[in-house]
Amino acid sequence: MEKRSKRQNSIDYMKENDRLFSCPICNGAMEVLEQGEVVCGNRHSFTIAKQGYVNFLTKPVRSMYTKNLFESRKMVIDAGLYNELHNQIAKVIGDSVQTILDTGCGEGSHLVGICGRLNNKEAVGVGIDIAKEGIMTAAKYYEKKIWCVGDLASSPFRERSFDVILNILSPANYDEFKRLLKSDGKIIKVVPQSGYLMELRKQIFVDSEKENYTNERTVKRFYEQFPYVQRQRITYKMPIEKDLVPRLIEMTPLGWHAETRGIDLNEVTIDLELLVGECQR
Template identity: 30%
Template structure:
């Protein structure tokens, strides 16, 4: 791991010695056997998504339903990318998006970090792609030194504007991917008796001092079986909102064509 990680206790630079990271104040953090680093203080054992939800996410993404989405984001990442840049994926889960970009376009790049509050998700990511740097950490206290990160990626994940502003380099970029209004509309029509859409808010009002380019991307894909539909549900916020009848309605579906629709905000500092 590059010299950009900071101690979550005292904010001093972390240095690696074999399988341990330590700061000048002797705060020490050990690499897990899978290769990831846990920098989350006072973590709850149940932090992040459940094992069922993480397995559902891993299984669904392995079926390539979201490959076009990933490919679209990868082209944005490639726009100003160079191998020496530091990229962090906030809320990386089991590492699908960052791993695809790394393996396809930058296998020799050493400064890729995926972080998530879920130890289970990070463990999955480390097993899947041990070449990258995986961290258990909180988006509200990013374990990076000031102005050390060139690209921050948030794929449907929470983030802290203040922390992103702190860690981002002067010429860095923020890429925020969020669901558009009609994302998974066909699924929502099945699981909800009525749909009440809230207005989607872009990132522009939350990032003063940044310019923004807004992009939209949409396509349709056919979900091939009921199991994959239930996996898709489990990896969305809708799982927490619907009533049992909505799940039962979904279980009756053998196949379903759904709309994948996203909004992407690409932010850079104003000159």
């Protein structure tokens, strides 16, 4: 029997779930055709790439995120630094959800790690990011997920399509989140707390105001958006191999504008907070 291509598997999976899609140009319903085109009634068309993702951008976008950054991010997440975060998010999600959207998903490792911990293995995981390199990396490593290059300002998804929206260490678009959530849906936002990667910050930003971190404005804005909010802080230390330290630096904004040579770490603090908002209509 001839082996099916990654593209054909992705076409089939997206076709099974094309009810989720809405044209980012005219907002019309979309259909996934056998040959791999995602089209609406007005004949706006987007092609599923050979790697198994679809690019829904309607205009060129420049991103500062590189392929190397996403490869580094995958290596760090695969090493287990965020396993406990994935465990706790999976508990919050529960077993009854059918559709999960990860916004700003990057190379998809958080979404895959979380979905892998759910008892409901049939839940449909969808990842979207404006950075094409991230989505290409996600499609390279992970099948049985829907990977989309797209901008939430021109969303390729139908309203009220998702049980859960994940927003992990990424900017938020709350108006769009509310449009996409089902009437009893949840938004799970992950924000860094004061101790997050403090060993790294202390060495990179020693004696500067950036050595300390606060997320008060981000948390306040979340509370302004949702009437019912649950908060859960997740704090633990993890050992880290020396060869992984440059990867950790590369995947975080900490390494973008500072001198990072000579950084010496043997453990890092993961200090994050889950903000869970419920969509009540």
